[in-house]
Amino acid sequence: xxxAIPFTEALALATAREPLPPFVRGVRSEGSVVHxxxxxxxxxxxxxxxxxxxxxxxxxxxTARLADFSGGVAxxxxxxxxxxxxxxxxxxxxxxxxxAALRKQGLPAGLVEIRHGEPDPVLAVRxxxxxxxxAEGVTVTGLGLSGDVIYAAADVGRVRLR
Numbered sequence: 163x164x165x166a167i168p169f170t171e172a173l174a175l176a177t178a179r180e181p182l183p184p185f186v187r188g189v190r191s192e193g194s195v196v197h198x199x200x201x202x203x204x205x206x207x208x209x210x211x212x213x214x215x216x217x218x219x220x221x222x223x224x225t226a227r228l229a230d231f232s233g234g235v236a237x238x239x240x241x242x243x244x245x246x247x248x249x250x251x252x253x254x255x256x257x258x259x260x261x262a263a264l265r266k267q268g269l270p271a272g273l274v275e276i277r278h279g280e281p282d283p284v285l286a287v288r289x290x291x292x293x294x295x296x297a298e299g300v301t302v303t304g305l306g307l308s309g310d311v312i313y314a315a316a317d318v319g320r321v322r323l324r
Contacts, residue, residue, distance in 0.1 A: 187199035194228070200221065205259045209255055231304060236289050242282075300319075
């Protein structure tokens, strides 16, 4: 199966049941890059270090680019800036809030791993594990974003929803 869906339509589907978390102020794509504005002050139950940083920097501009997809894992290069200063070191504090948001969506914790990259951090997203948590019989074989369109490829067998 091959799927091509404009980013705006994919975002509309993703937020059909409930909106983005309140700390995400906006999300858009531009070519093969996703841009988001994240208000760190709005992250619930943030660790102390993140709360202190949030008080100082407020909103962070985040860009993400899919660097690789293999073995069911998407590797995403991330940059973050607050008030024109690099803020990528704050990404490490996002593990807990990310896991909480995933669990709220009925997905298992640990689907997103924050790794140290050069020069900026990368996210390793276990896409196949996320799909398997919702449906059996679907294997994601490709993933991409180009020209504001998300492309996905999957082998679909006997599907059973969970």
